[in-house]
Amino acid sequence: MIDWVWLAGHLDAIVYRTWQHVYLAALGVAIGFAISFVLALVAARYRLLYSPISALAGILYTIPSLALFAALISITGFSVVTAEVPLVMYTLVILVRNIVAGLDGVPAEVLEAADGMGYTRRQRLWRVELPLAVPLIVAGLRLATVSTIGLVTITATISDAFGGLGYFILDGYHRLTFLTEMYAGALPSILLALGADLLFVRVQRRVTPWAQARALEASS
Amino acid sequence: MPEQAAHRAAIVEYQHVSKSYATAKLPRSAPGAVNDLSLTVPAGKICVLVGPSGCGKTTSLKMVNRLIEPTSGRILIDGADVAGRDATELRREIGYVIQQVGLFPHQTVGANVAVVPRLLGWPAARQRERAEELLALVGLDPALYRDRFPAQLSGGERQRVGVARALAADPPLMLMDEPFGAVDPIVRERLQNEFLRLQAELAKTILFVTHDIDEAIKMGDLVAVMQAGGHLEQFAPPAEILAAPASEFVADFVGADRGLKRLSLTRVGEMALQPVVTARAGDPAGEARARTFADPFPYLLLLDPSDRPLGWVNQRHIPGTGTLARSLATPMSPLLDRRTTLKDALSMMLDADVQTGIVVDRAGRLRGVLTVEAIAAALRPSADPEVIAAGTSGAGS
Numbered sequence: 001m002i003d004w005v006w007l008a009g010h011l012d013a014i015v016y017r018t019w020q021h022v023y024l025a026a027l028g029v030a031i032g033f034a035i036s037f038v039l040a041l042v043a044a045r046y047r048l049l050y051s052p053i054s055a056l057a058g059i060l061y062t063i064p065s066l067a068l069f070a071a072l073i074s075i076t077g078f079s080v081v082t083a084e085v086p087l088v089m090y091t092l093v094i095l096v097r098n099i100v101a102g103l104d105g106v107p108a109e110v111l112e113a114a115d116g117m118g119y120t121r122r123q124r125l126w127r128v129e130l131p132l133a134v135p136l137i138v139a140g141l142r143l144a145t146v147s148t149i150g151l152v153t154i155t156a157t158i159s160d161a162f163g164g165l166g167y168f169i170l171d172g173y174h175r176l177t178f179l180t181e182m183y184a185g186a187l188p189s190i191l192l193a194l195g196a197d198l199l200f201v202r203v204q205r206r207v208t209p210w211a212q213a214r215a216l217e218a219s220s
Numbered sequence: 221m222p223e224q225a226a227h228r229a230a231i232v233e234y235q236h237v238s239k240s241y242a243t244a245k246l247p248r249s250a251p252g253a254v255n256d257l258s259l260t261v262p263a264g265k266i267c268v269l270v271g272p273s274g275c276g277k278t279t280s281l282k283m284v285n286r287l288i289e290p291t292s293g294r295i296l297i298d299g300a301d302v303a304g305r306d307a308t309e310l311r312r313e314i315g316y317v318i319q320q321v322g323l324f325p326h327q328t329v330g331a332n333v334a335v336v337p338r339l340l341g342w343p344a345a346r347q348r349e350r351a352e353e354l355l356a357l358v359g360l361d362p363a364l365y366r367d368r369f370p371a372q373l374s375g376g377e378r379q380r381v382g383v384a385r386a387l388a389a390d391p392p393l394m395l396m397d398e399p400f401g402a403v404d405p406i407v408r409e410r411l412q413n414e415f416l417r418l419q420a421e422l423a424k425t426i427l428f429v430t431h432d433i434d435e436a437i438k439m440g441d442l443v444a445v446m447q448a449g450g451h452l453e454q455f456a457p458p459a460e461i462l463a464a465p466a467s468e469f470v471a472d473f474v475g476a477d478r479g480l481k482r483l484s485l486t487r488v489g490e491m492a493l494q495p496v497v498t499a500r501a502g503d504p505a506g507e508a509r510a511r512t513f514a515d516p517f518p519y520l521l522l523l524d525p526s527d528r529p530l531g532w533v534n535q536r537h538i539p540g541t542g543t544l545a546r547s548l549a550t551p552m553s554p555l556l557d558r559r560t561t562l563k564d565a566l567s568m569m570l571d572a573d574v575q576t577g578i579v580v581d582r583a584g585r586l587r588g589v590l591t592v593e594a595i596a597a598a599l600r601p602s603a604d605p606e607v608i609a610a611g612t613s614g615a616g617s
Contacts, residue, residue, distance in 0.1 A: 113321070213368075
């Protein structure tokens with residue numbers, strides 16, 4: 001069933017593709033987060049802009065990735081930009097909505113107290129609102145990262161130079177469904193997604209001890 | 221104590237302050253509006269703004285630290301118009317306590333208390349020191365509470381932390397918006413008493429908002445009663461509000477039992493006590509009998525050798541000869557001390573079904589007696605205003 005000889009001969013390639021996979025996904029989420037963060041702050045500051053921003057992110061999410069690759073190749077060629085644009089775009093809808101929801105979730109009395117104590121607007125945002133939004137922001141990052149790790153595989157359709165572990169899946173498929181190679185792509189990809197998920201849960205616990213205190217209190 | 225603290229207390233002056241929320245759609249007054257408010261809060265006093273919801277009391281409070289800007293008029297702190305101050309700087313100099321407390325859930329209790337010192341850029345060690353000092357001041361053991369998160373506190377503990385946080389930078393003025401409104405009545409009572417004890421030492425100027433007239437009377441050196449539409453109906457010491465309501469609205473608002481409420485403003489120690497015929501157990505009976513018959517009050521109060529009351533002896537039961545035995549003394553009137561409020565004193569007398577309460581000092585020695593008639597006399601609107609005025613200073617202790 002499994003072609004062990006093939007596997008043994010391609011260990012280097014698997015390791016390389018795994019790293020490429022991580023790199024492509026991480027870059028997509030990082031850029032996506034940076035853009036979403038700015039958009040969310042703008043939306044939270046100027047409420048009227050929230051609906052259009054959120055709607056735009058939603059529409060981008062509906063564009064089929066294959067169509068997007070085809071369109072982008074004519075502009076940005078077979079570059080990493082072509083691979084990253086769709087990955088970044090698909091993170092926006094999750095991240096913008098979660099960051100805004102996190103900021104909206106800060107209790108009104110906490111904001112009033114912050115104003116009454118003499119926080120400037122900027123201090124209030126960075127020292128009170130954003131720290132309190134962290135649980136929802138991290139939840140958004142978790143979801144965005146897991147879905148991006150899955151999406152990286154389809155960048156293999158641009159060229160052999162991309163795709164991370166998706167390269168093996170596509171290549172195995174083209175070789176009239178060479179299962180060993182497809183597993184070599186799919187299984188590590190799934191493990192990466194699970195690992196990222198666990199990592200974010202850990203990070204979340206580490207950076208929000210107060211939320212753990214609240215959870216403990218609620219359950220007792 | 222007020223002398224040395226005086227420089228740490230501010231004078232707040234409202235000068236024809238109005239806030240209008242009128243719009244084209246709602247040209248009439250909207251809830252929270254304030255109409256031509258003028259009043260002066262003297263340094264080191266608690267001024268309570270009280271009234272039904274929508275009367276503009278919270279708006280009035282928030283205009284002081286510029287969370288709300290007045291439509292017209294000026295608010296002066298120590299003579300300086302707040303409108304001329306940088307809003308954030310101004311707020312850091314004013315303590316602020318709100319009903320829902322608004323502690324920062326992501327910060328420890330210690331960090332919450334040190335919020336304003338941190339904003340003011342105090343060195344970290346001094347922030348920590350100050351936080352511990354304040355936690356101790358509000359009755360929370362710093363070692364136990366400093367590192368907890370707000371979610372791990374009870375409602376009453378949160379309110380205390382809220383007060384500690386407001387006091388952190390030693391502000392000359394505190395704004396308190398229903399600060400004890402979110403806790404149950406027993407905890408509220410305790411927090412009120414603790415706060416009054418604290419204020420007796422700190423002597424801050426305090427603006428205090430409540431919808432509860434009983435709380436207003438208890439906490440206020442001065443009470444401002446406001447009516448819907450933001451009209452100031454009366455601004456006076458609590459005793460005067462109760463004794464002479466300025467309008468029908470105030471009379472209604474303080475309630476039909478305002479006479480009884482006045483009883484809680486005065487303490488036994490502020491009343492003129494009446495003397496009574498006394499004798500010590502073991503004294504010659506004949507002489508005591510003669511003195512008791514010479515007095516219009518038909519009872520003798522028997523004392524032990526240290527002047528502590530043993531009980532009453534009816535004049536008819538006093539033997540003509542021999543000495544006074546302890547066994548002659550019959551059921552006692554309730555023992556009152558100087559700090560008992562007239563309300564509690566009257567209640568104790570009614571419970572014991574007697575007309576007279578015996579007032580003793582801390583050692584239990586007789587100071588005099590207080591009768592139901594004397595309490596009733598103090599209640600009459602025509603009662604000597606001196607006695608009533610004396611009651612206000614006691615209300616804050």
